[in-house]
Amino acid sequence: MSPAEVEDIKIPPIRNGTVIDHITDGQALNVLKILGVNENNIDSCISIGIHVTTNRSGEKWKDIVKLEDMELDPVTVSKIALIAPNATISIIRDYYVAEKYDVKLPEYVVGLVRCSNPNCITNKGEPVNPKFLVEANCPPKLRCVYCDRILQNISDNLM
Amino acid sequence: MDFTDKDLVSIRDLDREQIEYILDLSKKMVPYARGEKVKRALDGKIMANLFFEPSTRTKLSFESAAYRLGCDVIDVSEMSMTSIAKGETLADTIRMVDAYCDAIVLRHPYEGAARLAADVSSKPVINAGDGAGSHPTQMLLDLFTMKEVKGSLDGLNVALVGDLKYGRTVHTLAQALTMFGVKLTLVAPESLQMPQDIVDNLKAKGCNPVKTSVLEDAISDADVLYVTRIQRERFPDPAEYQKVAGTYRIDNATLRTAKKDMIIMHPLPRVNEIATEVDDTPHARYFEQAFNGVPVRMAILCALMGGEM
Secondary structure, X not given: OOHHXXXXXXXXXXXXXXXXXXXXXXXXXXXXXXXXXXXXXXXXXXXEEEEEEOOOOOOOEEEEEEEEOOOOOHHHHHHHHHOOOOOEEEEEEOOEEEEEEEOOOOOEEEOOEOOOOOOEHHHXXXXXXXXXXXXXXXXXEEEEOOOOOEOOOHHHHEO | OOOOOOOEOOXXXXXXXXXXXXXXXXXXXXXXXXXXXXXXXXXXXXEEXXXXXXXXXXXXXXXXXXXXXXXXXXXXXXXXXOHHHHXXXXXXXXXXXHOOOOEXXXXXXXXXXXXXXXXXXXXXXXXXXXXXXXXXXXXXXHHHXXXXXXXXXXXXXXXXXXXXXXXXXHHXXXXXXXXXXOEEEEEOOHXXXXXHHHHHHHHXXXXXXXXXXXXXXXXXXXXXXXXXXXXXXXXXOXXXXXXXXXXXXEOOOHHHHOOOOOEEEOOOOOOOOEOHXXXXXXXEOHHHHHXXXXXXXXHHHHHHHOOOO
């Protein structure tokens, strides 16, 4: 059996929905956090693979998430690039890949992650949504629009 | 060049052409700043001077600049005297002040406060220092001082000395100097060196600063020695402050190997970084630099508030 077939046994294929593949190892739960998907707001199955082997050159492990009966739009999934810049999104219809694209951050990231600078005005109880200018996509480099600092430890600062 | 109703929050709001425009306008302002000429270019306008952190030079020079242009001033000097002490947000305070004035000058202990103020205010907002963040008007008066004394900024050898980690002045100045092809030397104890993201930014703009902790390494080649105070109030741990306090002290003996026309600048206040004996040497330019705060801030107010000179 090929590694892909082995993976299919561990994480079964879905008939309809979204597959988020090549997530940075260990970030699958943060991907769900970014998408706002949890057991309370979805009626279908979520399959998660953590620390799964990958064939992609230069990488050994990845995470994968499969969301049944949910088609995520490109704007929503673009947020995933915050913590998994190499992820790919496949929209599955009747077991076939109907659409496939890479994640890409928008010009600005707003309201998804808080500034890592504790002295930034956005962390001081003001009515303001944290906003970051995306200076690089892979790895993501975000500059706070307010305090001008580069955001450190993105996954630790997800809102 | 039209600056009317723009904000001046960070170095990112300015390019080289805009900086040169402000510096040229500042030069025109010098006789007015000295009171040798009078022009009420901002007659009938009101500037709000909001200082939520202690300040002497910046606050007074903004007030002086406004009055020299015929602009009235309303001010707040302590957070405890405002509704912020009652729990009002800065955003609400700014919305209220916005209705009382034509421009807002803001100093605040939190980084990004001026950008937030600019977001909620319809009037020009001028950042007069936000925490350890930006201090763009200080940067402009520093550049003006260097240009006035040295004739040009291009290719100068500038050594920044002291607290390069917490000092907002040097963060902004270093980034501005890269626009003029300046060679930078960063003199600081390892624990107070320039933050890496700013160094990366300098490198991305083609400047490759030399880092050292030894002051003597930088003095003989420097055209400008820009000295800063190690700021006790920015240290989370007093023990860490004690480890580095008094690391650098410049006196006449230290300056033996300096170029004759090397200038010493300091944003002030100084504590003991520069011995008072240096004040009488031709190197000392820090009091001239403090005066330059007035013409430069006059230029900024005039440009942003639509004054005609």
